Amino acid sequence: MTVERKKWRDLPIGGVIITGGNAQVYLTGNWRTKKPVIDMKRCTNCMICWVYCPEGVILVKDGKITGIDLEHCKGCGICAVECPTKVIEMVKESKDE
Amino acid sequence: MTQTVTQKIMALNGAEAIAEAMRQINPDVVASYPITPQTIIVERFSEFVADGLVDTEFVAAESEHSALSASIGAAAAGGRSMTATSSQGFALMWEMLYIAAGMRLPIVMAVANRALSGPINIHCDHSDSMGGRDSGWIQLYSENVQEAYDNTIQAIKIGEHQNVRLPVMVCMDGFTTSHAVERIDVLDDNAVKKFVGEYHIDHPLLDVDQAVTYGPLALPEYYFEIKMQQIEAMTNAKPVIEQVSKAYGSISGRSYGLVEPYNMEKAELAIVILGSTAGTAKSLLDDLNDPRLGLLKIRTFRPFPTEEIAANLRKCKAVAVLDRAASFGSIGGPVFSEVRAALYDEPKRPQIVNYIYGLGGRDTTTDMLKTVYDDLDTVAKTGKPDPVQRFLGLRDD
């Protein structure tokens, strides 16, 4: 996950953010040390993880969990704790992954 | 000289002169809090507001920290904002000084330089603004009431310049200048209005069509770049200060550079001072009428005029830098350390000594300054600057 960052002359002055809705381009996924892995076969699609995830990165389509946006998931582990069926495992990530 | 505009002669003290300049500038917002020791700058200005002489929104804040915070908010929102402070109030603004500069908001703030507690004092020295010298503000030091007035008007143009966008402190000596009545020339209201022009900010916070964020988090990936922009803005400020000074000279007949050499053409022994004591030194030099003795007044301390200082002092045999603030545990006062550093690259450096003077409003007389020139004569003759740090006007054994 590498991001092309602007040089100092090209950034707006004073750290002002001049466009709206751009939290998406700030990839928080690299804060993580462990990533959540859902056992899709045992998931009941109860949506508890979707409700609790502070980042809103649990991906859902047609009422079914489809995965996790790992570019923004911070690896906080809340989903794993809250999942009533305990089908989310926090797995250690290595650098070369 | 170019044709200047008509001017009115007024008898004003430094505080009133700055308030008068503020009335003519007619800023959108003035926020203040009269912590002791304050000056009558904002008191007089609040009368202008009450009398309907300005269109300014006057915010009576609950502390000087809040006063500067409100000024920051107003400037980010898209308004021209000004405030005034002194001593302890300046100290309370500390956190916000850096934020104003970091957010690149061209707020203009008058500072009546006064000592910091403890012990409680309230009289003049430069400890307050010298402590804020690295906060990212431009600092102009005024010698007298006329300069306090002139610098306030110029500060607006300097800070708001597209290549600069930095807050500016207009400093004057507490009591000596802030409370002393002098005869000054005041510009015509329209001339000031035309000179300062309209306030413009590229991304005002109140522009609802283009939402922007001021003061966001900038972690290690961005913070350094934002600071580099501030470093560059200070470099850009140097030519802008000179351009603005020239433009101001064309309407007022009064023009000031980054430094003001006085009797320096053939000077071998020079004193470096900022603030009102430069006036005391001029008076002494006029009496002595000796081409060997000179004065270099620093008007702009931030950005620091390194080249101009070196150019003026390089031919001297001995130089005394006078500091009206102590830098405890340092090799000398803040002005001394930087002037000395400015001379480091000179192939033939003058001997250089530091005098701490006038702390807490201790009077500094022409007689005292005469002893400095006498000391410099000895330093030049012996080639020995020891002791490097000296104290002027201190009761000593």
Ligand code: SF4
């Ligand atoms: S680890 Fe935290 S951020 Fe990532 S999906 Fe689970 S709850 Fe959301």
Ligand code: SF4
């Ligand atoms: S909380 Fe557990 S069971 Fe419920 S949707 Fe999320 S992963 Fe599936």
